[in-house]
Amino acid sequence: MAQFNDEELTKAVINRMQGANDPRLREIMTALVRHLHDFAREVKLSEAEWLAAIDFLTRTGQMCDGKRQEFILLSDTLGLSMLVDALNNKREGRETPSTVLGPFYVPGAPDLPMGADIAANTEGGFKTSVSGRVLNGDGKPIESAVLDVWQTAPNGLYDVQDPQAPEMNLRGRFRTGSDGAYRFWTIKPVSYPVPTDGPVGKMLLALGRHPYRPAHLHFIVTASGFEKLTTHIFVRGDRYLDSDAVFGVKDALMMDFIDDAKSNTAAVACDFVLKRTGQPS
Ligand code: BEZ
Ligand code: FE
Numbered sequence: 001m002a003q004f005n006d007e008e009l010t011k012a013v014i015n016r017m018q019g020a021n022d023p024r025l026r027e028i029m030t031a032l033v034r035h036l037h038d039f040a041r042e043v044k045l046s047e048a049e050w051l052a053a054i055d056f057l058t059r060t061g062q063m064c065d066g067k068r069q070e071f072i073l074l075s076d077t078l079g080l081s082m083l084v085d086a087l088n089n090k091r092e093g094r095e096t097p098s099t100v101l102g103p104f105y106v107p108g109a110p111d112l113p114m115g116a117d118i119a120a121n122t123e124g125g126f127k128t129s130v131s132g133r134v135l136n137g138d139g140k141p142i143e144s145a146v147l148d149v150w151q152t153a154p155n156g157l158y159d160v161q162d163p164q165a166p167e168m169n170l171r172g173r174f175r176t177g178s179d180g181a182y183r184f185w186t187i188k189p190v191s192y193p194v195p196t197d198g199p200v201g202k203m204l205l206a207l208g209r210h211p212y213r214p215a216h217l218h219f220i221v222t223a224s225g226f227e228k229l230t231t232h233i234f235v236r237g238d239r240y241l242d243s244d245a246v247f248g249v250k251d252a253l254m255m256d257f258i259d260d261a262k263s264n265t266a267a268v269a270c271d272f273v274l275k276r277t278g279q280p281s
Contacts, residue, residue, distance in 0.1 A: 010037040056199050063198040067160045069103040073200045076100055076246035077209075089227075094137060094273045100248040101230050102218065104158040109148055109171035117185035118172040124154040125187025128257065128266040130233075133180040134221060135273045141180025142274060145223035148173050149184070151216070156192030188257055188266050189215040191240050204245070211245050214238035219272070226274035233270050 004012050013033050020026040039045075063070035075081045081100045089098040112118070119125060134145035150171045152158050159165040174182045193211035195201060204211050216232040234241060236254040257268045 006037075006041065010034060013037075056203070059199040068195070068198075070195075070198050070200055072101075072103040073194060073198075074203075076102065076248075077194065077200055077204060079247045082247045091275055094135075094139070095275045096221075096229055096231055096272045097250045097252050098229055098231050099250060099253060100232075100246050101220075102246070104160060105148075105150065105218070105220070106160060106168070106171065109150065109168055109173050112172040112174060112184070114174060114177075114181075114183055115185070116172060116174075118149060118151075118170050119185065119187045121166045121169055122153050122187060125190075126259075126266055127264070128186055128188045128268065129183065130186060130217065130268050130270070131181070131183035132270040132272065134176050134182065134223065135180055135271055136226070137273060137275065139273075141176070141178065142223045142226065143176060143178045143180065145176045145180065145182075145221060145226075145272075145274070146173055147176075147182050147272075148220040148222075149186075150218045151186065151189050152192050154187065154190055156190055161195070186217070189217050189235060191215045191238055194245050209245065210240075210243065212240045213244055213246060214240035214249060216248075221272045221274060223274055225277060227277055229272060229274055231272070233268065 014030050017026055017029050060070045060074055085098055085100065091097050134142045136142055153165060153170060159167065159169040174184060176182055191212050191214050194213060196211050201211060215235040215238045219231050221229040232253055233255045234249060234253050235257050241249050255268050255270050257266045259266045
């Protein structure tokens with residue numbers, strides 16, 4: 001029978017995929033079709049709404065290029081990125097929690113000596129020292145851990161968003177010595193809006209949502225024998241901590257940035273505790 005009512009149609013599409021060679025692909029696509037069809041039934045999706053969704057996804061794809069990833073932004077603002085993070089990065093005890101990567105990570109940041117200033121070519125901002133250690137779950141220092149760091153300028157833009165910014169501005173990689181310690185200078189991060197000039201920005205507006213992220217510094221910390229840690233440190237007290245546009249805040253990632261009036265600088269201390277690879281969660 002080639003004609004289906006709506007329930008039979010769902011079954012027919014699922015049956016048609018049973019020949020897929022990859023069992024994981026079959027599992028994912030079966031669940032996707034089931035949920036997608038149930039979703040359309042639940043909201044009684046009209047043809048005009050279906051077309052609007054196609055148009056939205058088309059514009060989202062057209063917005064993507066080497067420097068702009070509107071689909072990651074869509075995933076982030078719908079909470080999907082943090083759900084995938086929660087499902088895959090269960091950290092317990094002292095281990096530093098992970099959070100969203102975001103669309104502005106650029107591989108190949110310069111390797112810098114300890115104590116370097118990643119904001120050396122940046123105008124404005126409040127000079128801030130960032131330091132701490134990279135540790136294992138027993139509190140022992142990890143040698144040769146690499147911290148890949150990035151953040152926005154005081155105008156709230158990453159270098160890749162700002163044609164005036166020097167390449168690789170406010171980015172750097174630091175490698176720990178035997179004491180596991182790291183330290184560098186930067187400027188105090190500011191809260192900033194995720195890009196709003198594309199379809200995701202229009203979606204946020206239509207949903208009555210603001211686009212702001214609380215002030216943060218991004219880190220990817222890697223070390224041989226340990227799981228890669230993609231995380232942030234957030235500035236405690238930021239007004240957007242409770243309403244981050246991408247749901248990325250975790251209590252353990254909020255840090256005190258302490259201002260020192262005498263030197264007119266701030267300081268934040270933060271240790272990163274990595275999880276050994278292959279350790280059960
Ligand atoms: C970021 O923190 O860089 C970011 C994360 C998610 C969406 C947009 C920006
Ligand atoms: Fe960011």
